[in-house]
Amino acid sequence: MKIQILGAATTKFGELWNVSPRELAHEAIHKALTNANKQPKEIDALFVGNMLAGILGKQANLGSFFVEGLGVHVPAFHVEGACASGGLALHAAINSILAGQYKTVVVLGVEKMTDYPQDDITAGLMAAGSDEERNAGATFPGIYALMAQSYMQKYRVSEELLASVPVKNHYHGSFNKNAQFQSPLTIADVMKSTKIAEPLKLLDCSPVSDGAAAVVITREETKIKGRSVYISASEVGTDTLALHDRSSFTSLTSVVTAAKKAYAKAGIIPQDVDVAEIHDCFSIAEVIATEDLGFSQRGKGAKDIADGKRTLFQGKTITNPSGGLKACGHPVGATGIKQIVEIFDQLQGTADKRQVEGAKIGLTHNVGGSGAVAVIHILQI
Amino acid sequence: MKIQILGAATTKFGELWNVSPRELAHEAIHKALTNANKQPKEIDALFVGNMLAGILGKQANLGSFFVEGLGVHVPAFHVEGACASGGLALHAAINSILAGQYKTVVVLGVEKMTDYPQDDITAGLMAAGSDEERNAGATFPGIYALMAQSYMQKYRVSEELLASVPVKNHYHGSFNKNAQFQSPLTIADVMKSTKIAEPLKLLDCSPVSDGAAAVVITREETKIKGRSVYISASEVGTDTLALHDRSSFTSLTSVVTAAKKAYAKAGIIPQDVDVAEIHDCFSIAEVIATEDLGFSQRGKGAKDIADGKRTLFQGKTITNPSGGLKACGHPVGATGIKQIVEIFDQLQGTADKRQVEGAKIGLTHNVGGSGAVAVIHILQI
Numbered sequence: 001m002k003i004q005i006l007g008a009a010t011t012k013f014g015e016l017w018n019v020s021p022r023e024l025a026h027e028a029i030h031k032a033l034t035n036a037n038k039q040p041k042e043i044d045a046l047f048v049g050n051m052l053a054g055i056l057g058k059q060a061n062l063g064s065f066f067v068e069g070l071g072v073h074v075p076a077f078h079v080e081g082a083c084a085s086g087g088l089a090l091h092a093a094i095n096s097i098l099a100g101q102y103k104t105v106v107v108l109g110v111e112k113m114t115d116y117p118q119d120d121i122t123a124g125l126m127a128a129g130s131d132e133e134r135n136a137g138a139t140f141p142g143i144y145a146l147m148a149q150s151y152m153q154k155y156r157v158s159e160e161l162l163a164s165v166p167v168k169n170h171y172h173g174s175f176n177k178n179a180q181f182q183s184p185l186t187i188a189d190v191m192k193s194t195k196i197a198e199p200l201k202l203l204d205c206s207p208v209s210d211g212a213a214a215v216v217i218t219r220e221e222t223k224i225k226g227r228s229v230y231i232s233a234s235e236v237g238t239d240t241l242a243l244h245d246r247s248s249f250t251s252l253t254s255v256v257t258a259a260k261k262a263y264a265k266a267g268i269i270p271q272d273v274d275v276a277e278i279h280d281c282f283s284i285a286e287v288i289a290t291e292d293l294g295f296s297q298r299g300k301g302a303k304d305i306a307d308g309k310r311t312l313f314q315g316k317t318i319t320n321p322s323g324g325l326k327a328c329g330h331p332v333g334a335t336g337i338k339q340i341v342e343i344f345d346q347l348q349g350t351a352d353k354r355q356v357e358g359a360k361i362g363l364t365h366n367v368g369g370s371g372a373v374a375v376i377h378i379l380q381i
Numbered sequence: 382m383k384i385q386i387l388g389a390a391t392t393k394f395g396e397l398w399n400v401s402p403r404e405l406a407h408e409a410i411h412k413a414l415t416n417a418n419k420q421p422k423e424i425d426a427l428f429v430g431n432m433l434a435g436i437l438g439k440q441a442n443l444g445s446f447f448v449e450g451l452g453v454h455v456p457a458f459h460v461e462g463a464c465a466s467g468g469l470a471l472h473a474a475i476n477s478i479l480a481g482q483y484k485t486v487v488v489l490g491v492e493k494m495t496d497y498p499q500d501d502i503t504a505g506l507m508a509a510g511s512d513e514e515r516n517a518g519a520t521f522p523g524i525y526a527l528m529a530q531s532y533m534q535k536y537r538v539s540e541e542l543l544a545s546v547p548v549k550n551h552y553h554g555s556f557n558k559n560a561q562f563q564s565p566l567t568i569a570d571v572m573k574s575t576k577i578a579e580p581l582k583l584l585d586c587s588p589v590s591d592g593a594a595a596v597v598i599t600r601e602e603t604k605i606k607g608r609s610v611y612i613s614a615s616e617v618g619t620d621t622l623a624l625h626d627r628s629s630f631t632s633l634t635s636v637v638t639a640a641k642k643a644y645a646k647a648g649i650i651p652q653d654v655d656v657a658e659i660h661d662c663f664s665i666a667e668v669i670a671t672e673d674l675g676f677s678q679r680g681k682g683a684k685d686i687a688d689g690k691r692t693l694f695q696g697k698t699i700t701n702p703s704g705g706l707k708a709c710g711h712p713v714g715a716t717g718i719k720q721i722v723e724i725f726d727q728l729q730g731t732a733d734k735r736q737v738e739g740a741k742i743g744l745t746h747n748v749g750g751s752g753a754v755a756v757i758h759i760l761q762i
Contacts, residue, residue, distance in 0.1 A: 045617075051441055052441075054435045054436045054461070054508055055435045055436060055439065055441065058436065058504065058505075058507075058508050059508055060432055060433075060436065060461060060463050060508035060509050061461075061462055061463035061508070061509040061510075061622065061749050061750050061753055061754065062461065062462075063462050063469075063619065063754060064462070064463075064619050064620070064621075064622055064749065064750065064753035064754045065622060065753075067619050068621055068622065073618070073619045073620050073621075073634070073635070073638070074619065075616075075617035075618065075619060076462075076617075076619050076754070077460060077462065077469055077472075077473065077617075078460065078461040078462060079458060079459065079460055079461075079473075080435070080441060080442075080443065080459040080460075080461055081442055081443075081444050081445070081457075081458065081459060082441050082442035082445075088444075088458055091458075092458065092460075092473050092476070092477070094480070095473070095476045095477040095479075095480040095482050096473070096476040096480070097480075098476075098479075098480035098481065098482070099475070099476035099477070099478075099479035099480045100479065101476050101479070101615075123439065124439075126439075127435055127439050127440055127441035127442070128441050128442040129442075234482075235456075236426075236456035236457075236458075237454070237456065238444065238445050238448050238454045238455065238456060238457050239445070239454050240445075240449055240454075241442065241445055241446060241449065253454070254454070257454070368442050368445065369442050369445065372442055372445035372446075373442065373444060373445045373457070
C-alpha cells in the first residue's frame with residue numbers, strides 16, 4: 001500500500017459558539033488544500049466523518065452538504081462510526097483510492113457539539129451505546145469508570161497513577177495553539193476535581209468540543225514541501241456495543257485485532273513506533289490503549305505514563321503530543337482526522353514546539369463507543 | 382472491474398409495526414447469506430446504508446450495531462447519503478473489495494420509519510434538504526412538485542401522463558409478494574387521490590416504509606446456483622442540496638454525471654439496458670430519470686411510460702419491475718440495496734411472475750435528497 005498524505009490541517013478546537021459546522025468544515029478543507037498546494041478542482045472525492053450532525057443538528061446527506069463548499073460537485077460520502085467516524089472515513093477513502101476509483105481525495109472530520117442543551121449532547125453521545133446500557137442509565141463516563149475500576153483492582157493501580165494521563169496530555173496541549181486547553185495540570189488538580197463516575201473525575205474526562213480537521217491523500221507519489229509521509233496500514237476492528245458481552249474489561253478486542261493487522265501490514269513492531277495519537281476519551285482509555293497497542297506490558301501502562309515514558313522530550317514512544325482528546329479537545333467526528341494531522345506534522349518535522357525529534361513512524365488509535373469499533377492507521381516517512 | 386453478487390434478499394416492505402431495525406437487518410442479512418450459500422464466518426466486512434436510525438431512533442455506530450447479529454466481529458461501516466445511503470454503501474463496499482482490503486462482504490440497507498410521529502418523520506426526511514428549503518417550509522413533495530410544474534410547462538405534459546408512473550409501478554407491484562402495495566391502480570385513482578403539493582397527489586408519492594435488503598458480494602469468481610451476475614460499474618454524482626442553485630429543474634446533473642461514467646465503465650449504451658430499478662420517490666422523478674439515463678428523449682419520458690414502453694411483458698427497457706419506491710415501498714436506506722436485489726433476481730432469471738424475459742443487462746438508479754447525490758450501478762450476466 002502506498003497512500004501519500006499531501007497536506008493536512010485542523011481548525012482551532014474548543015467551544016466555538018460563533019461558527020457553524022459548515023464554516024468549520026470549509027476552514028479545515030481549505031487549509032488542508034492550501035497545505036497540499038492543491039486546488040478544489042484537482043480533487044476527485046470528499047469523505048466526511050461525522051457522528052452528531054443528524055442527531056443534534058438535524059442535517060443528513062453530509063457528503064453533498066459539505067462538498068457544496070468545495071465548489072466542485074465530486075462524489076462525496078458520509079461515514080459514521082460514533083467517535084471513530086473520522087478514522088473510518090479515512091479507511092473508506094484509502095480503499096477508494098487503492099480500488100482505482102479516485103486518485104486524490106479530501107477526508108474531513110467535523111463535529112459541532114456546543115450549541116445544544118447538555119442533556120441532548122449526553123443523549124446524542126449515548127447513541128453510540130447499547131440499548132441495555134442506555135436503558136440502565138449508563139453514560140460513557142460511567143462505562144469507562146467500570147473499566148477503570150476493573151483495571152485498578154486487577155493491577156493494583158491508584159487513581160493518582162491514572163491521573164498522570166491528563167497531566168501529561170495537558171502538558172502536551174500547552175505547546176499546541178489549536179488545543180482547547182493549553183494550561184498545564186498537576187496530579188493534585190486532577191484528584192481534587194469534581195467526581196463524575198467513581199473513580200473518574202472531571203479532569204479524567206475529555207471535553208465537549210467543536211472542531212474540524214482535513215487531510216488530502218493521493219495514490220500517486222507527488223513531490224511535496226518537506227518529507228513525504230505515507231499511510232502504510234489502515235485497519236478496523238469491531239466488538240459488541242455493550243461491555244457485558246465482552247471477554248475483558250481491561251482490554252479492547254477491537255483495538256487488539258486492528259493493531260495486529262496494522263503492524264503486520266506495515267511490517268513493523270510496536271517498539272518501532274516513535275509517536276502515537278491515542279483515543280484518550282478518559283484517562284483509563286489511554287492506559288489500556290498503550291497496553292493493547294503493545295507499547296507497555298499488561299498492567300504497566302499507567303506506571304509507564306507516570307514515569308514519563310510517553311511524555312514529550314523524554315519518552316521513547318510519545319503518546320498524544322497534540323494534547324490528545326483530553327487537552328486538544330474531542331469534537332467526536334473530527335478526532336480521527338486530527339490525529340492524522342498531528343502525526344503528519346510530526347513525521348514532516350513541522351510540529352513546532354511539540355516536535356518529537358527524529359520521528360519516523362507514527363500511529364493513530366481511534367475508538368468508537370466504549371470499544372465497539374477501533375481504527376488503527378500507521379504513518380511512515 | 383469484476384465484482385460478483387453471490388446472493389441477495391429483502392424482507393417484506395411495508396408498515397411493519399412489530400419488528401425492530403435489528404430484526405429487519407438480521408432477517409435480510411441471513412436470507413442473503415443463505416441465498417449466497419455462505420456462513421457468517423466467511424464474511425470479511427459489513428457495510429450498512431441507513432439514513433434515519435440516528436435522527437429518529439437515536440442509534441448511531443450502526444456498523445458495530447448491526448454486525449453484532451452476524452456473530453462475528455468483522456470490520457463494519459455505516460455510510461449515509463439520505464435516500465441514496467444504500468447505493469453509497471454498496472459503492473464503498475465495492476471499492477473496499479477492489480482495494481484488496483476485504484474479499485467477501487455483506488451490504489445491508491435498512492430503515493425503520495413507521496414507529497415515530499408523522500411530524501418527526503417529515504422533519505427527519507428534510508434532514509436531507511438545504512437550510513434554505515427547510516426554513517422556507519419546503520418538504521420533498523413540495524420540492525418535487527416544483528420540478529413537476531417546471532417539466533409540465535416546458536414539455537406540455539399533463540397530470541394524467543405523469544400518473545402513468547404509479548399505475549405502471551402498482552401493476553408491477555402486484556406481482557411482488559414483498560411489495561408494500563400489491564394492488565393495481567388506474568389513472569382515475571391517481572387523479573382523484575388527495576392533493577399533496579400541486580400537481581402531485583397522494584398516489585404520485587412513495588410511502589413511508591419499513592424494510593431491509595442485503596447483498597453478498599465478492600471479488601472472486603465463484604460458481605453459484607444459476608447464472609453469475611457481476612457489477613460492471615458503480616458511479617456517484619453530486620449536486621447542490623437546494624434546487625435554486627441548480628442549472629435545471631427538469632434534469633438532475635448528479636444522475637447525468639454518474640450515468641455517463643457508469644455507461645463508459647461498463648462499455649454499454651443506454652439502449653443496451655434491459656431492465657432498470659429507478660428512484661421513483663415521486664412520479665416526476667421516474668419520468669426525469671428515464672430521460673437523464675438516456676432511455677427516453679427529453680420531454681418524452683412520461684409519454685413513453687404511458688405508451689407501455691417501460692411496462693412488464695410489453696416494453697423494451699422495463700423500469701421498476703419490483704414496483705419501485707411507489708408500490709414496493711421506500712424504507713429510505715434500504716431502497717438502494719433492494720434495487721440491486723431486484724436486478725440480481727432479474728438477471729438470474731429468478732424474478733418469478735415479474736421476470737423480464739432474456740434480461741442480460743440491468744441498471745439501478747438511487748438518488749438522495751432532491752438529486753444532491755445519485756448512485757448508478759450496472760449489473761450484467
